[in-house]
Structure formats: structure tokens, C-alpha cells
Amino acid sequence: MYNFRYRPIAVKKIIITGGTGFIGLSLAQHLAELGFHPILIARKQPKTKITFDFVPWDAVHLGEWMHELNGAFAIVNLAGRSVDCIKSPENCDVILRSRVDSTRIIGKALNTIDDPPKVWVQMSTAHIYGDPPSQICNESSSTGYGLAPFVGKAWEAAFLESLPTGIRGVRLRTSFVIGKNGGAMLSLKRIAKLGFGGKAGTGKQGISWIHEYDMNEIIHQAIINSDYNDFYISSAPNPVSNKEFMYKLRRKLKIPIGIPAPAFITRLGAKIVFKTDPELVLYGRYVQSERLEKKGFKFKYPDLKAAFDELL
Numbered sequence: 001m002y003n004f005r006y007r008p009i010a011v012k013k014i015i016i017t018g019g020t021g022f023i024g025l026s027l028a029q030h031l032a033e034l035g036f037h038p039i040l041i042a043r044k045q046p047k048t049k050i051t052f053d054f055v056p057w058d059a060v061h062l063g064e065w066m067h068e069l070n071g072a073f074a075i076v077n078l079a080g081r082s083v084d085c086i087k088s089p090e091n092c093d094v095i096l097r098s099r100v101d102s103t104r105i106i107g108k109a110l111n112t113i114d115d116p117p118k119v120w121v122q123m124s125t126a127h128i129y130g131d132p133p134s135q136i137c138n139e140s141s142s143t144g145y146g147l148a149p150f151v152g153k154a155w156e157a158a159f160l161e162s163l164p165t166g167i168r169g170v171r172l173r174t175s176f177v178i179g180k181n182g183g184a185m186l187s188l189k190r191i192a193k194l195g196f197g198g199k200a201g202t203g204k205q206g207i208s209w210i211h212e213y214d215m216n217e218i219i220h221q222a223i224i225n226s227d228y229n230d231f232y233i234s235s236a237p238n239p240v241s242n243k244e245f246m247y248k249l250r251r252k253l254k255i256p257i258g259i260p261a262p263a264f265i266t267r268l269g270a271k272i273v274f275k276t277d278p279e280l281v282l283y284g285r286y287v288q289s290e291r292l293e294k295k296g297f298k299f300k301y302p303d304l305k306a307a308f309d310e311l312l
Contacts, residue, residue, distance in 0.1 A: 011035075011036070011037040012035070012036050012037065012073035012074075013036070013037045013039060013068075013071065013072045013073055014031050014036045014037065014038050014039070014072065014073055014074050014075075014076065014223065015039050015041060015068055015069055015072045015074070015075040015076070015117070016028055016038055016039065016040050016041065016075075016076045016078060017041045017042070017057070017059075017075065017076070017077045017078065017079050017102065017106060018041075018042055018059070018077060018078035018079030018080060018102065018123075019038070019039075019040035019041060019042055019076075019078060020040050020042040020044060020045060020046040020050075020054070021042075021046075021078065021082075021182070022177075022179060022181065022182025022183045023078055023123075023177055023179075023183075023212070023215065024040060024042070024078050025040075025046060025048075025050065025181070025182075026179055026181070026182075026212045026215075026216060027076065027078075027215075027216050027219055028040060028050075028052050030213070030216035030217070030220065031216075031220065032051075032052070034220065036073070037053075038052050038053075039052065039053045039054075039055060039068050039072075040052050040053065040054045040055070041054075041055045041056075041057050041065050041068065042054070042056070042057065042079070043056070043057065043058060043059060044056075055068055059079050059098065059101060059102035059105065060101050060102070060105060061105065062105065062108060062109055062112065065109075066109035066112065066113060067113070069109055069110060069113050069116060069117065070113045070114060070115045070116075071115045072116075072117040073117060073118070073119075073223070074117045074118065074119045074120070074121060074223040075106065075110075075117045075119075075120050075121070076120075076121040076123075076219055076223070077102065077103060077106055077120065077121070077122050077123060077159075078123045079098065079099065079102035079103075079123075080095070080098050080099040080102070080123070080155075081094045081095045081098040081099075083095060083127075083148070083277070083280065084184060084276050084277075084280065085275070085276055085277065086271060086275060086276060086277060087147065087277045087279075092147060095151060096150075096151050096154060099151065099154070099155040099158070100154055100155060100158045103122070103155065103158040103159050103162055104158050104161075104162050106120075106162065107158075107159075107161070107162020107163065107164065108162070110162075110164050110167065111164050116164065116167060117167065118167060118168060119167065119168040119169075119170065119222070119223055120159075120163060120167050120168070120169050120170070121170045121172065121219055121222045121223060122156075122159045122169065122170065122171045122172070123172055123174060124152055124155055124156050124159075124171045124172055124173045124174065124231065125148065125151075125152045125155070125173060125174060126173045126174060126175040126208055126233060126234075126235055126285060126287045127144075127148035127149065127151075127152055127285070128143050128144065128148070128149050128152030128153060128156070128173055129141055129142075129143060129144050129149070129173075129285050129287060130143065130144015130145055130146055130148070130149050130285065131144060131146070131205070131283040131284060131285055132144070132285060132286075133204065133205070134204075134206075134286070135286065136239070136286045136287070136288055137233075137285060137286065137287045137288075138233065138287070138288055138289065138290045139173075139231065139232065139233055139289065139290055139291050140290070144285075152173075156171055156231070159171060168226065168228075168229055169229065169230075170222040170228050170229060170230070170231070170232070171230070171231035171232070172218065172219065172222070172231070172232055172234040173231060173232065173233045173234060173287075174210070174215065174234040174235070175208035175209055175210050175233070175234065175235035175236075175239075175287055176207060176208060176209045176210070177209075177210055177211075177212055177215050178209050178210070178211060178212065178307060178311060179211070179212035179311065180212070180311055184280075185311070187274060187276075188246075188249060189249070189253065189312075192246070192249050192250050192253055192255050192258065193253065193255065195255070195257055195258070195259055196258065196259050196261060196269075197246050197249060197250045197255060197258035197259075198243075198246060198258035198259050198260035198261060199242055199243040199246060199258075199260045199261075200242055200246075200260075200261050200263075200266045200281045200282060201242070201261075201262070201263040201266060201281070201282045202263075203241060203242045203243030203246075203260070204241050204242070204243070205241065205242050205282065205283055205284035206239050206240075206241060206242075206284040206285045206286035206287075207239060207240055207241065207242055207245045207284050208235045208236075208239040208284070208285055208286055208287040208288075209235065209236055209239065209240075209245070209304065209307070210234055210235050210236045211236065211299075211300070211301035211307040211310070211311070213300055213301065213310075214236065214299050214300055214301055215234055217297075217300070218232070218234050218292070218297065221295075221297065225295075227295065228295070230291075231291075232289055232291045232292055233287050233288065233289035233291070233292070234289070234292075235287050235288065235289060236299055236301065236302055236303070236304075236307070237288055237289070237293070237299060237302050238302055238303045238304065239285075239286040239287060239288065240304055242281070242284060244304075245304065246258055248304050248305060248308060249308065252305075252308040252309070252312045253312065263278075263282055266278050266281055266282055267282070
């Protein structure tokens with residue numbers, strides 16, 4: 001049985017469901033430094049040692065974990081199976097269900113407890129806009145076609161259906177988060193160091209990205225600022241092409257050569273070597289947030305060079 005330790009009432013408790021992944025741990029550290037008390041609720045404990053409270057859950061059923069929601073200042077839901085995998089029918093099913101089912105059970109829990117959080121920040125995906133070759137999408141753009149947009153729309157629909165009356169809801173359509181301690185940057189650095197850091201396919205496909213600090217700060221603002229509601233694109237204001245992204249990565253790593261990978265080579269390498277979906281590399285999107293700009297949000301790392309200078 002989980003031991004609910006005493007905490008001073010003045011400490012603002014932030015529940016992070018699905019919080020033991022790369023983004024969750026980065027967010028927990030960010031919030032802790034701002035004086036909040038993060039509590040991680042997830043299926044498995046992280047492999048690395050953590051200083052935050054951890055509560056197990058299966059993301060499907062109500063249980064003891066829901067008691068942590070009582071008196072919490074906010075809940076941030078990051079739960080969902082990584083899309084960095086081969087898109088077999090089984091994995092596609094898990095990708096969808098892990099997002100929809102976890103969101104629904106959080107909604108049930110919030111409707112059950114006596115003192116729920118005042119705000120629910122919900123992770124979503126910029127993949128919801130599909131893969132337009134050159135169009136720059138913002139919050140007014142139509143959603144796209146394919147597996148990722150389908151999952152994104154189902155995910156957001158589950159959130160809107162589950163959001164209790166009286167709780168402010170914020171959806172964050174998040175792009176590619178780059179950070180020091182996890183995510184796809186580890187694989188991209190490995191590829192570049194092996195000399196294969198050239199463009200993939202045409203190299204024209206968009207990479208919309210965001211530094212982990214700015215991602216964390218958007219979530220922080222969504223928590224504390226009651227003006228934040230509805231949905232926002234969480235992405236740096238300067239998306240780049242795959243070709244430019246890899247060039248700047250090589251330049252920062254001081255690797256002079258990057259062999260380009262035609263589409264058929266990328267497909268083989270992704271499936272055989274990296275055990276992932278080649279479409280994550282061969283397709284992409286350019287997104288920018290009009291709503292964050294109107295809110296006056298200031299990115300600490302608005303361009304890729306500044307982000308790489310800090311991360312690498």
C-alpha cells in the first residue's frame with residue numbers, strides 16, 4: 001500500500017501522470033525549482049534514481065493513486081505509449097488506448113474525489129495537423145489525415161468528454177521536444193556521429209521542435225495563469241527543414257560530413273537498426289503558435305542554434 005506522507009498545506013502539489021518519461025522528469029525538476037511539489041504517477045518507476053514522490057497506477061482503473069488528486073493545485077497528464085516504435089497493428093492499438101483510456105480514467109477520478117485540482121493540463125500532439133509539405137500550421141489550421149491525426153483527435157476528444165465542470169482545461173499540441181537526458185535527440189546524435197547525419201529523403205520535410213525548458217515553462221504558465229484555456233501549439237517559433245536541422249546538429253557536434261539517406265535507405269535503417277517508424281523522419285510539419293504569441297509568451301530558446309548551444 002502506498003504511504004501518503006505528510007506535506008505542508010502551503011506547498012502546491014502538482015500531479016504528473018505518465019510522469020516518469022523524459023518530459024515528465026524534466027517538468028518535475030522544473031516545477032520543483034519553482035517551489036511546487038511534483039508527484040509522479042506512472043506505470044513504472046524510472047530507471048534513474050529520483051527525488052520525487054512516485055505512485056504506481058495502471059492507467060486503466062481507479063485505485064489508491066486517485067487520493068493524491070485531492071487538494072492538488074493542478075494535474076498534468078503526459079500518459080501515452082511512445083510513438084518511437086514500429087507501427088505494427090499491436091503497437092498502433094497500444095498508442096491509441098494508452099492515451100484515450102488513461103485520459104478517461106483521470107476524468108472519472110476527478111469526478112469521484114472531494115477536492116479536485118483547479119486546472120488540468122493535457123498533453124496532445126502537433127502531429128494532429130498531419131504532414132503538409134510546406135504549409136505552416138497554426139491553431140486555426142485544419143487537422144490532417146492519417147494515424148497520428150486520428151490518434152490526436154481521439155485523445156483530445158477523450159479529454160473534452162472527461163473534463164469535469166469547474167476545472168480549467170488546457171491542451172498542448174506539442175512538437176518534437178529536444179533535451180539533454182532523453183527523447184529522440186539521443187538517436188539523432190548517434191546517427192550524426194556515425195557520419196549519417198545528412199538529410200533524410202528529400203530533406204524538405206518540416207521539423208517543428210521545442211527546447212525542454214520552453215516546454216516546461218509553457219506548462220508552468222498554463223498551470224498558474226487562468227487566462228490559459230482551450231488549446232495551444234507548443235513549439236518554438238522557428239521550425240526548420242530536416243536538412244537544416246541535421247546540418248546545424250552536425251555543425252554543433254563538429255562533424256564535417258553527413259551522408260544523406262534516400263527514402264528507401266531511411267526506411268530500411270529505421271526498421272532494422274533503430275526499430276522505429278521511418279515516417280517519423282521522412283514526414284514532418286511546420287507549426288507555429290499564434291495563441292502563445294498573443295499571450296505574450298517569450299521563448300528562451302526561439303531558434304535552433306541557441307537551443308543546440310545550451311543542450312550540446
